[in-house]
């Protein structure tokens with residue numbers, strides 16, 4: 043079969059092939075340069091670390107969400123899981139004996155357990171995860187208020203505070219956690235059987251099933267991972283705030299899903315990856331930070347974020363269209 | 368040939384995809400009112416050419432001249448409005464709507480421009496059915512129709528728009544023998560009415576039944592156009608593959624060993640009834656029958672995809688209970704599904720990833736995929752099966768239909784299984800590749816596997832099977848040995864014996 047060199051391919055197609063690979067990275071760099079030019083403080087190392095530290099709370103969850111969206115699923119309950127796991131952590135710190143081990147492990151297990159239930163109910167019950175997790179979103183917000191009896195729980199031990207506020211040399215500990223998650227997840231997706239199966243199931247569930255893949259098991263696993271990482275995010279947040287807040291994590295689902303989508307993972311499943319998510323999360327963080335530095339009213343941030351999401355999805359759609367024509 | 372009897376003309380049509388030259392300066396003409404066959408190996412560019420005419424793809428260069436004028440349709444809708452309709456293998460019908468609604472989808476009859484005129488629509492639909500001389504209830508929901516009838520609805524839809532050129536891309540691939548004859552009758556009839564038909568098929572014998580002329584493409588290039596009456600099938604094949612092809616069914620005899628699979632009184636209410644059979648090591652058991660006779664369902668039930676209500680399955684003498692494909696695979700059973708796009712492939716993934724799918728656990732180390740081994744196995748399969756792809760990393764969505772099928776096959780060949788359940792293994796595959804697949808089947812048998820093959824192609828099932836099970840309405844109607852099996856014997860069982868018909872009526 044005649045094979046062509048790259049030059050003969052039409053320009054639009056080449057653009058989208060190119061965009062597919064590095065488009066989001068490029069957009070991210072352009073945004074950074076613009077903010078940097080408008081306000082030099084932006085490129086101050088302290089500011090950069092600050093942005094990444096803020097991003098890591100959302101980013102850790104977004105790593106898990108990438109798995110779920112790759113499988114063609116969605117999880118709206120992450121924000122409530124953060125609140126619930128966070129209040130439990132705060133409880134173990136400030137009310138129920140102050141044991142460090144328990145206040146770290148129990149919230150993680152609770153997060154993983156909720157994720158498992160979300161996955162279990164939606165696969166075994168054949169319900170759309172949108173509905174199931176919409177339910178758990180409400181359930182665990184309520185549970186948070188119940189456990190806290192309407193009042194935030196504060197007063198964390200110094201050891202616990204390290205999770206969210208500690209530094210390893212010049213680098214904030216949450217950043218290390220976040221980047222660690224990205225690297226591990228990237229490796230899992232690319233190199234392991236589990237990762238390859240995620241793409242196969244997201245791309246064509248029936249073909250995956252016929253190839254002998256236990257589709258349900260992997261779906262439940264993805265939700266469990268997401269739940270677990272939401273628990274981790276809860277630890278970072280609670281530790282940083284030095285308090286289990288009732289409204290913690292509110293609206294997180296939006297930022298998390300936006301990070302994944304902006305990062306190029308398809309809502310239909312089967313395409314994308316966690317490095318895109320990293321950039322997506324950073325882009326959202328940078329936009330908030332940049333606008334802050336410029337003194338733009340916070341309300342604008344929400345509007346801009348929404349526009350970016352729509353633009354990202356639009357580009358994804360165009361990419362799909364042009365790769366066949 | 369006079370210019371005025373040409374309806375569609377290609378002039379140096381070229382189409383490039385990233386990394387692939389799908390059509391390379393193709394020029395030929397199609398005459399008004401003829402049935403023109405378009406043939407070629409998998410990946411030759413047939414579908415691409417058609418999609419350029421209908422505006423699904425845009426050509427890179429060249430001209431398409433329709434009715435004397437250069438045309439450049441941007442969407443299938445535009446082509447349709449100008450009188451060119453195409454019927455693809457995947458139907459574009461809406462299952463929940465009625466036949467009449469589907470036919471007039473997009474150009475409903477209305478009263479005062481906004482109220483749907485149901486009466487008129489049904490009447491016109493009925494007229495179309497009468498015109499085509501077929502018996503289809505225009506109020507039936509399309510989802511309740513069989514493949515053949517769905518196809519007729521597609522044809523009616525095209526006619527309702529006064530299509531003057533009707534393109535059919537592998538229309539008989541999913542039809543049973545009798546239904547194919549019905550389709551041919553319609554094609555001849557349309558030809559009588561002056562409609563031009565472009566007919567793509569890998570079954571060359573069909574071309575002699577309905578086509579006037581045949582054009583051959585090879586590797587994206589135009590090879591030639593001939594009058595069907597003046598060319599032998601061997602010659603067409605030679606033009607297609609560029610060399611001589613000898614045996615069509617290279618069946619090698621082997622002696623059968625011990626029993627490997629036995630099915631006893633398998634029943635799934637309303638679908639399968641009391642199915643019993645057994646296959647031995649080194650055997651090929653063919654399963655024949657009309658489309659919808661329960662053959663696919665039988666394979667699915669054995670593979671653990673559909674629950675069974677009664678009956679027993681024995682693998683190598685031991686009773687097994689299979690509830691999922693994974694369990695089937697662990698018992699050494701592999702299924703090659705019928706619908707490659709929806710069941711066989713992950714279109715978004717590469718050739719490499721698809722080939723590796725059932726193999727990953729064995730090609731991995733503590734959960735990590737051994738990419739080197741995987742690539743080696745995949746490369747081997749690509750060469751073995753002659754899969755045409757620019758690279759192992761090409762997404763399977765960009766392969767031609769036949770090459771996709773080869774990937775599905777390759778996936779299972781690479782894994783050593785005891786029992787292969789094949790559902791229409793050579794559907795949509797070109798002659799050369801078919802023979803390669805038969806060779807591979809022989810190899811499987813030689814290495815000690817057993818094959819159960821569902822096929823609607825009688826010559827294939829007759830030539831390749833040791834025994835043939837004929838099914839009808841979920842029941843086994845009879846079993847024929849290699850010696851007893853003839854086309855007539857199979858058809859008689861598949862259609863229900865004539866005597867029985869006589870008694871009922």
Ligand SMILES: Nc1ncnc2c1ncn2[C@@H]1O[C@H](COP(=O)(O)OP(=O)(O)OP(=O)(O)O)[C@@H](O)[C@H]1O
Nearest residue numbers: 384389409410411412413414415765766767768769
């Ligand atoms: N959208 C696409 N992107 C990239 N390559 C493509 C695309 N569509 C088709 N091709 C390539 O173009 C070539 C011609 O494909 P085409 O589908 O026209 O073949 P075909 O003659 O219809 O084959 P078959 O008999 O297998 O259906 C193949 O090599 C195929 O891989």
Ligand SMILES: [Mg+2]
Nearest residue numbers: 413414767768
């Ligand atoms: Mg084709």
